[in-house]
Amino acid sequence: MYTLKEHDILTYLTGANDKELFGRANATQSQEFGNGIYLRAIIEFSNVCNKKCHYCGLRAPNKGITRYRMGNETILNAASLAVSQGAGTIVLQSGDDFSYSTQSIGTLIKEIKTQHDVAVTLSLGDRGVDEYAFWRECGADRCLLKLETTNPRLYKRLRDGEEFSSRLHRVESLRHLGYEVGSGVITDLPDSNLISTLQDILFLTALDLDMIAVGPFIPHPQTPLAQVAPGSIELSHRVTAILRILNPHANIPATSALSALEPESQRLALTRGCNVIMPSMTPEDHRADYTIYPGKNASNIDITDSLTHAKSMIRSLGLVPSSSKGFSPRRNNVQ
Ligand code: 5AD
Ligand code: SF4
Numbered sequence: 001m002y003t004l005k006e007h008d009i010l011t012y013l014t015g016a017n018d019k020e021l022f023g024r025a026n027a028t029q030s031q032e033f034g035n036g037i038y039l040r041a042i043i044e045f046s047n048v049c050n051k052k053c054h055y056c057g058l059r060a061p062n063k064g065i066t067r068y069r070m071g072n073e074t075i076l077n078a079a080s081l082a083v084s085q086g087a088g089t090i091v092l093q094s095g096d097d098f099s100y101s102t103q104s105i106g107t108l109i110k111e112i113k114t115q116h117d118v119a120v121t122l123s124l125g126d127r128g129v130d131e132y133a134f135w136r137e138c139g140a141d142r143c144l145l146k147l148e149t150t151n152p153r154l155y156k157r158l159r160d161g162e163e164f165s166s167r168l169h170r171v172e173s174l175r176h177l178g179y180e181v182g183s184g185v186i187t188d189l190p191d192s193n194l195i196s197t198l199q200d201i202l203f204l205t206a207l208d209l210d211m212i213a214v215g216p217f218i219p220h221p222q223t224p225l226a227q228v229a230p231g232s233i234e235l236s237h238r239v240t241a242i243l244r245i246l247n248p249h250a251n252i253p254a255t256s257a258l259s260a261l262e263p264e265s266q267r268l269a270l271t272r273g274c275n276v277i278m279p280s281m282t283p284e285d286h287r288a289d290y291t292i293y294p295g296k297n298a299s300n301i302d303i304t305d306s307l308t309h310a311k312s313m314i315r316s317l318g319l320v321p322s323s324s325k326g327f328s329p330r331r332n333n334v335q
Contacts, residue, residue: 002205002246003245003246004242004245004246006198006202009198009201009202009242010194010195010198012238012241012242013194013197013198013235013238013239013242014194015234015235015238018234018238021238021241021242021245022237022241022271022272022273024241024245025240025241025242025244025245025272025273026271026272026273028244028245028248028273029244029273029274029275031248032248032249032275032329033275033329035318035319035320036275036319036320036321036322036324037270037275037276037277037314037319037320037321037322038088038089038251038275038276038277038322038324038326039086039087039088039089039277039279039307039310039311039321039322039323040087040088040089040090040091040121040253040276040277040278040326041078041079041082041083041085041087041089041090041091041278041279041280041281041307042091042093042123042278042279042280042281042282043070043075043078043079043082043090043091043092043093043280043281043282044093044094044280044282044286044287044290044297045069045070045074045075045078045092045093045094045282046068046069046070046094046095046097046099046100047065047067047068047094047095047286047289047290047291048067048068048069048094048095048097048099049094049095049096049097049125050095050096050097050098051095051096051125051126051159051160051162052159052160053148053158053159053160054157054158054159054160054223054224054225055148055158055186055189055217055220055223055225055293056220056223056292056293057220057222057223057291057292057293057294058095058290058291058292059223062222062223064222065222065289065291066289067289068286068289069097069099069100070283070286072104072107072108072111074283075092075108076108076111076112076115077283078281078282078283078303079112079115079116079118079281080115080116081281081303081304082281082307083116083118085281085304085307085308086307086311086321086323087118087281087307087323088118088119088322088323088324088325088326089118089119089120089121089141089142089325089326090112090116090118090119090120090121091120091121091122091123091144091278092105092108092109092120092121092122092123092124093123093124093144094123094124094125095125096124096125096126096127098127102127102131102134102135105122105124105131105135106134106135106137106138107138109122109135109138109139109140110138110139113138113139118325119141119142119325119326119327120139120140120141120142121140121141121142121143121144121182122135122140122142122143122144123143123144123145125145126145126166126167126170129170129173129174129177132173132174132177132179133177136177136178136179140179141179141180141325141327142179142180142181142182142210142211143174143179143180143181143182144181144182144183144211144213145167145170145171145174145181145182145183146182146183146184146185146186146213147164147167147168147171147183147184147185147203147204148184148185148186148189149185149186149189149192149196149200150164150185150199150200150203150204151164151192151196151199151200152164152165154189154191154192154196155167158189158190171183171207180210180211180327180328181209181210181211182209182210182211182212182213182251183204183207183209183211183212183213184204184211184212184213184214184215185200185204185214185239186214186215186216186217186231186257187200187214187215187216187217187231187232187235187236187239188216188217188229188230188231188232188235188236189217189231190225190228197235197239200239201239201242201243201246204243204247205243205246205247208247209247209250210249210250210251210327210328210330211250211251211252211253211276211328212240212243212247212250212251212252213252213253213255214236214239214240214243214252214255215231215236215255215256215257215258216230216231216232216233216235216236216257216258216261217230217231217257218230218231218257218260218261218293218294218295219293219294220291220292220293220294221294230261231261233258233261233262233265236255236257236258236269237265237268237269237272240252240254240269240272240273240274241272241273243273244272244273244274245273249328249329249330250328251275251276251326251328252273252274252275252276253274253275253276253277253278254266254267254269254270254274254276254277255269255278256278256279256280256296256297257293259295260293260294260295260296261295266313267313267316267317270313270314270317270319271317276326277310277313277314279306279307279309279310280296280297280303280306281303281306281307282297282303283303284302284303287303
């Protein structure tokens with residue numbers, strides 16, 4: 001039923017046929033999205049997290065970072081700036097920081113939706129389904145909740161005892177609430193291999209997602225995985241290219257993990273099936289502290305440079321930065 005057989009996916013994963021794979025992915029991308037690359041601005045409004053994921057620098061036990069929480073006014077100012085620079089979507093992202101009440105996040109969503117003609121994406125982690133239901137009523141359009149790995153045993157180990165089934169259940173509930181739903185994985189996590197990567201690809205495809213985000217693992221020095229080697233950029237590119245062929249309508253970002261490892265690799269991803277870019281619009285005084293992995297946010301740039309840089313990267317490829325809200329075309333509501 002899929003446009004690629006398992007055997008072909010495995011062959012592509014080995015890198016035996018990159019030219020053909022990337023060519024097919026790029027052709028599918030152009031067919032579905034033309035020349036447009038959607039700009040989504042991420043506002044990382046809190047780096048406080050109560051979880052202990054072994055791969056992430058924001059994990060609660062990491063005492064080596066300065067924690068911050070932005071207030072609603074600061075977040076709204078960052079959103080206005082992002083919109084004035086051409087972002088069609090505002091992504092509100094934080095660690096699993098439950099100190100923001102359901103109501104206060106709801107007010108934030110309503111304010112953004114009233115002030116601007118944009119889509120709002122929530123990337124807030126494992127908040128309750130009832131809270132997500134309320135935020136949907138407040139006007140939020142999409143949610144991003146990554147599975148990180150689709151192997152339940154690996155999930156439990158790397159997310160420090162959490163259950164894969166609850167995460168999956170949450171992803172499915174979000175869809176039932178009427179959100180566009182995004183998920184994804186990290187490639188080259190410890191104990192992954194080509195077969196587990198194939199399984200990730202098939203699992204994500206079976207979920208029929210609106211958005212799929214994939215990026216390579218990057219070791220963070222203050223985590224239990226500090227000594228693990230960084231993931232392969234090529235493998236991450238292959239995985240997104242295969243996912244593009246299997247999921248023609250999904251929005252697939254060229255993730256910032258790529259650019260943290262090698263800036264050029266994020267640009268290249270836009271010619272290998274990725275059609276979205278998500279620059280950080282987190283204000284200067286906090287952006288360097290959002291250290292999920294080293295190199296996540298350059299601290300020495302003015303935040304308006306962040307979108308300007310993304311736009312020039314897109315134009316350098318002969319592609320066009322798009323301020324559209326960028327819903328998945330299968331919804332028939334592209335605007
Ligand atoms: N390397 C790569 N990606 C990571 N993420 C978290 N830690 C790492 C890491 N060390 C990703 C996860 C998370 C997103 C915000 O960043 O997929 O969902
Ligand atoms: Fe927290 Fe998310 Fe990092 Fe896990 S990956 S520690 S939930 S910010």
